Each structure stands twice: as structure tokens, then as C-alpha cells.
Amino acid sequence: MVVVGIAQAAPPEWWKQAAGLYKGVTIRGVSESTPPSKAIRDYAAPLFEELTGIKVEFEVTSWDEMYTKSIADLSRKTGIYDFIYVEQDIIYAYLVQNWLTDMTALMAEYPQLTDPDFDIEDFTTFINYFKDAKGHVFGIPFEAFLKSYAYRKDLFEDPEIRDAFKAEYGWNLRPPKDWDEYTQIAKFFTAWGKRKGIELYGHVAQAKTHPCVAYEMVESIWPAWGIYNWGINLEKWRASVENGGTLNSERAKEAFRWYVDMLKYAPPGVRTYTWDETAAVMGAGKIAQGLIYLENLGWLATDTSRSVVTGKIGVALPPTYPGVMSEAVRGLGYIGYYDGGAFGIPVSSRKKEAAWLFIQFATRKEWGPEFAGLSGAVCRKSTFASSKIKALNEKMGGYFDMLRDRGFLFAGAPPLPMHRPLNELYLKWISRAVAGEVDPGEALDALAKEVDNLLIELGY
Amino acid sequence: MRRSQYKAWGLLAPTLVILFFVGLAPFFYVIYLSLFQYNIWSARGMVFAGVNNFRKLVFDSDFMHSLGIGLIFVVTTCAVEMSLGLIIALFLTNRFVGKGIVRTILALPLAIAPITIGSIWVLLTNPDIGPLPYVLRKLGVDYNIGVNANQAFLTTIFMDVWHWTPFVTLTLLAGLTSFPKEPFEAARVDGANRWQILRYVTLPLLTPVILTVLFIRIMDTFRIFDEVWMLTSGGPGTATRFVSIEVVRRVLVSTDYGYGSSMSVFILYLTIVVCWLLFQMISVVGRKTREV
Numbered sequence: 001m002v003v004v005g006i007a008q009a010a011p012p013e014w015w016k017q018a019a020g021l022y023k024g025v026t027i028r029g030v031s032e033s034t035p036p037s038k039a040i041r042d043y044a045a046p047l048f049e050e051l052t053g054i055k056v057e058f059e060v061t062s063w064d065e066m067y068t069k070s071i072a073d074l075s076r077k078t079g080i081y082d083f084i085y086v087e088q089d090i091i092y093a094y095l096v097q098n099w100l101t102d103m104t105a106l107m108a109e110y111p112q113l114t115d116p117d118f119d120i121e122d123f124t125t126f127i128n129y130f131k132d133a134k135g136h137v138f139g140i141p142f143e144a145f146l147k148s149y150a151y152r153k154d155l156f157e158d159p160e161i162r163d164a165f166k167a168e169y170g171w172n173l174r175p176p177k178d179w180d181e182y183t184q185i186a187k188f189f190t191a192w193g194k195r196k197g198i199e200l201y202g203h204v205a206q207a208k209t210h211p212c213v214a215y216e217m218v219e220s221i222w223p224a225w226g227i228y229n230w231g232i233n234l235e236k237w238r239a240s241v242e243n244g245g246t247l248n249s250e251r252a253k254e255a256f257r258w259y260v261d262m263l264k265y266a267p268p269g270v271r272t273y274t275w276d277e278t279a280a281v282m283g284a285g286k287i288a289q290g291l292i293y294l295e296n297l298g299w300l301a302t303d304t305s306r307s308v309v310t311g312k313i314g315v316a317l318p319p320t321y322p323g324v325m326s327e328a329v330r331g332l333g334y335i336g337y338y339d340g341g342a343f344g345i346p347v348s349s350r351k352k353e354a355a356w357l358f359i360q361f362a363t364r365k366e367w368g369p370e371f372a373g374l375s376g377a378v379c380r381k382s383t384f385a386s387s388k389i390k391a392l393n394e395k396m397g398g399y400f401d402m403l404r405d406r407g408f409l410f411a412g413a414p415p416l417p418m419h420r421p422l423n424e425l426y427l428k429w430i431s432r433a434v435a436g437e438v439d440p441g442e443a444l445d446a447l448a449k450e451v452d453n454l455l456i457e458l459g460y
Numbered sequence: 461m462r463r464s465q466y467k468a469w470g471l472l473a474p475t476l477v478i479l480f481f482v483g484l485a486p487f488f489y490v491i492y493l494s495l496f497q498y499n500i501w502s503a504r505g506m507v508f509a510g511v512n513n514f515r516k517l518v519f520d521s522d523f524m525h526s527l528g529i530g531l532i533f534v535v536t537t538c539a540v541e542m543s544l545g546l547i548i549a550l551f552l553t554n555r556f557v558g559k560g561i562v563r564t565i566l567a568l569p570l571a572i573a574p575i576t577i578g579s580i581w582v583l584l585t586n587p588d589i590g591p592l593p594y595v596l597r598k599l600g601v602d603y604n605i606g607v608n609a610n611q612a613f614l615t616t617i618f619m620d621v622w623h624w625t626p627f628v629t630l631t632l633l634a635g636l637t638s639f640p641k642e643p644f645e646a647a648r649v650d651g652a653n654r655w656q657i658l659r660y661v662t663l664p665l666l667t668p669v670i671l672t673v674l675f676i677r678i679m680d681t682f683r684i685f686d687e688v689w690m691l692t693s694g695g696p697g698t699a700t701r702f703v704s705i706e707v708v709r710r711v712l713v714s715t716d717y718g719y720g721s722s723m724s725v726f727i728l729y730l731t732i733v734v735c736w737l738l739f740q741m742i743s744v745v746g747r748k749t750r751e752v
Binding site: 068071075093096097207208209210211267268269270271272281417418420421423424428431432434435436437457458459460 | 497499500501502503504522582586587588589593604605606607609692693694695696697698699709712713714715716
């Protein structure tokens with residue numbers, strides 16, 4: 001409702017005038033079911049329809065279905081969708097196929113359709129992921145957030161827990177700097193939960209046989225252990241150590257063994273968790289610490305109808321392997337995933353102009369603080385300056401400060417146009433090791449070999 | 461051609477055109493694709509591969525594993541469903557209070573979409589909050605389908621049995637209630653007991669129906685997807701990665717259209733062979749039944 005109020009405060013004349021030619025047109029879009037997408041569907045789209053007379057049919061669906069539908073439409077050039085969700089990691093695939101409309105060219109061609117207040121310079125550096133080599137924009141971000149370390153501040157500050165932890169491990173309980181510290185905290189809280197007869201665990205993971213388990217390894221765990229770009233050497237386009245990659249390196253194996261071993265400190269159902277459940281169990285108060293997508297931080301920290309830990313969540317940079325943090329500071333690596341998505345216009349759309357108007361409307365500055373409150377997602381620099389965000393920052397454990405000041409330590413997915421079939425291979429071998437079918441080391445040897453073969457087969 | 465024949469073909473034409481576009485054209489397109497190396501993310505585009513995809517298929521341990529566990533799944537579920545369905549159907553031929561209610565309850569799972577069945581079982585088997593793990597834990601069984609491959613596989617079997625046994629029951633019941641009375645009366649006059657009537661009269665008469673139901677269930681279980689996709693997504697590891705899941709992952713996720721198409725063609729071939737065998741059996745049994 002607040003969102004509606006803010007948007008209505010903006011003058012509607014320009015939108016009415018710009019959309020005059022397209023009144024009565026229906027545009028269709030598809031997106032993943034994320035809080036900003038739902039807000040756009042529920043608030044922005046009806047308002048846009050009211051202002052412009054352009055009807056918006058916006059499907060907000062599961063991640064898998066969104067991809068299946070988008071790729072089917074894009075590859076067959078059917079023109080079903082006029083705007084689609086372009087996640088940061090898929091942009092390279094779409095650009096290689098020339099599936100997306102060049103928005104820089106669109107703006108030049110239709111200056112009368114570009115909102116004078118749109119201010120593309122106001123977008124954070126996250127928009128750079130949606131540019132091609134020439135710097136042309138192919139997607140306008142509407143959500144950008146980190147996957148990082150979240151913990152129960154109330155538990156970490158509890159004097160009884162702090163004393164018990166110090167007595168056992170000899171150091172003061174605080175967010176961990178490295179994986180050994182993380183492991184000690186995980187062990188401690190899982191044992192603490194058992195001792196006290198409460199459902200509390202020291203670790204959580206998205207370990208279901210699902211693409212999410214592969215993403216967790218390549219986006220969060222391996223980078224923080226110093227294995228970047230999915231273990232693939234992007235110059236040689238190979239993953240195995242013998243061909244110049246790092247996917248089956250000793251470090252990668254050590255990290256993977258650690259990942260599988262740590263599942264014993266997570267709730268019993270951890271192998272049925274995707275990215276949704278990891279946040280849900282934290283919201284249920286069962287988890288003391290973990291790496292989670294911080295798009296969930298909004299509801300975790302403030303929505304009492306969904307979270308029993310409102311006001312109790314802290315965030316910090318993820319623990320890292322020795323030397324990784326300094327590599328990230330120097331721009332030689334990264335410590336975790338900078339996730340998010342943008343709206344793009346398929347080249348097959350027959351209503352590009354109307355879609356462009358809607359995308360501008362949905363990503364305007366005025367929405368920024370509201371989306372940030374809903375999902376911790378910030379795409380515009382001006383959002384950080386908002387008083388609402390400054391107030392929320394306290395409730396969200398200083399997350400917005402971290403995003404603004406330390407966001408550069410995180411990175412989006414590497415430029416792998418074939419990332420979908422690659423993910424499928426990673427999923428196969430990672431899930432086999434997580435299920436105990438194969439040893440993690442053997443799994444990575446086999447995976448590296450299959451990745452090399454796939455890259456050769458695809459012509460890389 | 462006579463005028464009436466023109467008219468007949470004219471009336472059939474719309475159906476034939478639709479059948480061509482929704483049935484034959486995609487079928488030939490899949491065969492065509494199966495002869496190419498074609499992944500939309502490939503830098504090389506579409507490359508003619510001849511029968512290489514089929515050669516690769518034979519040595520693909522993942523595909524063979526899917527096929528293997530798929531066959532075990534088919535045999536197990538069909539055996540259990542047919543046995544259980546027959547027993548319940550025979551029981552339902554008796555008169556008892558509440559028979560109508562039992563039949564209605566039996567029909568309920570059939571009215572639920574497979575994807576919903578999967579969702580229900582996700583909740584039932586959730587290791588954190590599900591009633592099934594809770595009850596089994598009380599009985600000393602550590603039940604966790606996210607960890608234990610055998611439990612996950614057995615759960616998919618149990619789920620399918622729960623969902624489809626009523627179909628077998630109701631179909632066999634329809635067969636049982638449609639028999640003529642004479643053979644049963646003659647058997648009783650000849651002094652046959654209940655077991656002998658079942659063995660020598662009921663089952664032979666019911667065999668065509670049994671084989672038809674079995675035929676339908678084999679086809680269905682072989683291509684099971686929705687429930688398992690929802691419940692385990694093929695996991696843990698590859699424990700429940702049945703052949704349809706393998707194909708979907710290959711075609712929709714990996715977008716490996718060429719190889720995925722060759723898998724589809726191979727599965728179609730297998731299905732046709734099994735169908736043909738069963739059809740032969742149904743024909744032979746039908747002939748023998750008519751002779752009796």
C-alpha cells in the first residue's frame with residue numbers, strides 16, 4: 001500500500017502522453033516468483049494499466065518454469081513474451097544467441113518513450129552485468145542482492161552461550177572469519193540444541209537434488225575457498241586440473257568434502273532443502289548461522305507473520321579460506337555471489353515500445369526503497385540515501401551498508417553462455433556425492449572430465 | 461472412388477490434418493533431431509551426427525541406470541498394484557455395510573492430479589515436519605528420503621501404489637460384475653469350492669481385463685514423472701532418476717535436443733516392443749477364453 005502511495009505521488013501526465021499510441025495493447029511478461037516480481041505484478045502493473053491503458057499480463061512463477069517458458073519463447077522466436085526476467089547468470093547465454101533487444105539502441109530510437117526521470121546513471125554497478133562488450137544495456141535491473149552469511153544475533157550475544165562457547169573453543173563467539181571458525185560454531189550450536197532439547201542447528205545448506213545444490217557450490221562455497229569461475233579456466237575453456245582448470249584441484253575437493261561433511265550439523269531434512277527452505281528454517285528459528293540469499297532478509301528481519309526471528313538477524317561477510325579475502329580486495333577473486341535479475345525485451349516481441357515503457361515504470365527510482373524493504377534488493381544508488389533504507393538498515397543488521405560498501409567483494413556468475421547444461425552436470429555429480437553414492441573427490445574428477453567433454457562438444 | 465467415399469474422406473480430413481500436425485509431424489521431427497548433435501548453447505550450431513547419438517546412448521551409464529531403475533519400478537509397482545487391486549476387487553464383490561463408501565474412498569486418489577499427489581507426499585515425508593518420518597521414528601526407523609536412497613525409491617513405489625491401485629481395483633471390479641452367472645452356477649453344481657471357482661472360472665474369465673489393465677499400468681509407470689519430480693526430483697543422488705526425468709533434464713534443462721531426442725526414440729521403441737508383446741498375450745488369452 002505504501003508502494004501505491006509513493007507511485008501515485010509521481011506525475012502521471014508523461015506516462016499517459018508517452019503511452020498514447022499503445023493504449024489498449026496487451027503486453028505479456030514472465031518472471032521468477034521473487035518479492036520484487038510479486039510487488040511489480042500486484043502494485044506496479046495495475047497502476048501502469050490505470051495510467052496508460054496498456055494491459056499487463058505478468059506471470060510470476062517458479063524458477064524452473066520461468067526458464068523453461070522464457071527459453072522456449074526466445075529460441076523459437078514465438079513472441080509470446082514482451083518482457084522477461086533475465087537473471088544475472090543467464091545473460092551471457094541470451095546475448096550470445098542475440099535473443100535480447102538492445103535497450104541503448106531502443107532509447108536512442110524512441111527518445112519520446114524514455115522517462116526523463118529514468119536516470120540510467122543512477123543504477124548501481126550491477127547494471128554492468130547486463131551490458132555487452134560495447135557497453136549497450138540489454139536488461140534493466142530490478143533486484144540485486146548478496147548471498148552471504150546470516151546469523152542469530154540474539155544467540156551470539158547470549159551471555160550463557162558466549163561463556164559456554166568460550167569455555168569450549170577458547171575464543172569469543174562472533175561471525176566467523178574462516179571455515180574452521182564456521183565449523184566450530186556449527187558444531188557448538190547443533191550440540192547446544194541437543195543439550196537444551198530445542199530444535200536448533202549450527203548449519204544450513206540447500207542440499208536437495210536440485211539445481212540449487214550445484215549453485216551453492218559454484219556461487220558461494222568454492223569462491224570463498226578460492227575456486228573461482230566454477231573451477232573453469234576461462235582462457236582455455238577447460239575445468240580439469242590437467243587441462244588448466246581447478247574444478248578437481250585439491251582445494252576444490254577439500255571444500256566439497258567439507259560441504260558434504262557439514263550436512264551432519266544441519267537439520268535432518270537438509271537434503272530436501274532448496275534455496276526457499278534454507279531461509280524458511282532460519283525464519284522458523286531453527287538455525288544459528290548459514291549462507292543464505294539475502295533477498296529473504298526483508299521478511300526474515302521484519303515480517304512477524306512469517307518469521308519468529310525478526311530483529312534477531314545479523315549479517316556479515318562469509319568466512320573465507322586464508323588469502324581469499326585479500327584476493328577479492330585486490331580484484332583477483334571474489335568471496336560470494338552478487339545475485340539479481342533484470343527485465344529484458346525479447347527480440348521476438350512485437351510490442352517492444354509498450355514493454356519498454358512498462359520496464360521503466362517498474363524500475364523507477366520511487367520504487368527502490370520499497371523493493372529494498374521487501375527483499376533487501378537495491379539496484380539504484382539513490383536508494384541507499386533514502387531515509388527508509390537507513391532505518392531498515394538497523395533492523396536488517398547493517399545489510400545495506402554491507403551491500404553498498406562491501407558489495408564489490410562479491411561477483412555475479414562468470415560469463416558462461418552454456419551455464420544451463422553445465423549446471424546440470426554439476427548437479428549430477430554434486431548430488432551424487434551429497435547422497436553418498438560416490439566420494440566427493442571421485443565426483444569432482446568425473447565432473448571435471450565431463451565438463452571438459454561438454455565444452456569440447458559445444459565447440460569451446 | 462465413389463461419391464460416398466469422397467464424402468467419408470472429406471469428413472475425416474479435419475481429423476487427419478490435426479493428427480498429422482499434433483501426432484505425426486512432431487514424431488518425425490524428433491526422429492530427425494535424434495540424428496543431430498544439437499544443443500542451443502553450442503557454438504557450432506546443429507551438426508549431423510548420424511546414429512552416433514544412439515551409439516552414445518548404449519554406453520551412457522546414466523541413461524542405462526535410469527532405464528534399469530525404471531524397469532525395477534515398473535515390475536514392482538505393477539506386481540503390487542495388480543495383486544492388491546485384485547484382492548480388493550474380489551472383496552468388493554461381497555455384500556457388506558458401507559460398500560458404497562469404500563468404493564467412493566477408493567476412487568478419491570484417482571481424482572487427484574499427479575503433481576498434487578507429489579506435493580502431498582512431499583509434506584507427508586518431510587524429515588523435519590512430516591507425519592511419516594515422525595511415526596516411523598517412534599517405531600525406531602530412521603526414515604529420511606533426502607538421505608536414504610532405498611527409502612526414497614520405496615517411497616516412490618508406495619506413492620504410485622497408493623495412487624493407482626484404486627484404478628486397478630475399480631476396473632477389475634467392473635470386469636467381475638459383468639460376468640455371466642452360468643459358468644459359476646455350473647461350477648457350484650459340479651461341487652467346486654470357492655478357491656476352485658476363483659482358480660478355474662473367475663481368473664480365466666478375468667484374464668483379458670487383467671492384461672488390459674496391466675498394459676495400461678506398464679505404460680503409465682514406465683513414463684512416471686510428475687509425482688517423482690515433485691517428491692525427489694530424481695534424488696537423492698540418482699536413486700529415483702527414472703527415464704522420463706532423465707529425458708526432461710536432458711532436453712529441457714541441458715537443452716541437448718539431439719541426444720534427448722535419441723533417448724525419446726529409444727524409449728518409444730522399447731514401449732512399442734512391450735506393447736506388442738502384451739498385445740500378443742491379450743490376443744492369445746482372448747482366443748483361449750472364447751474357446752472355453
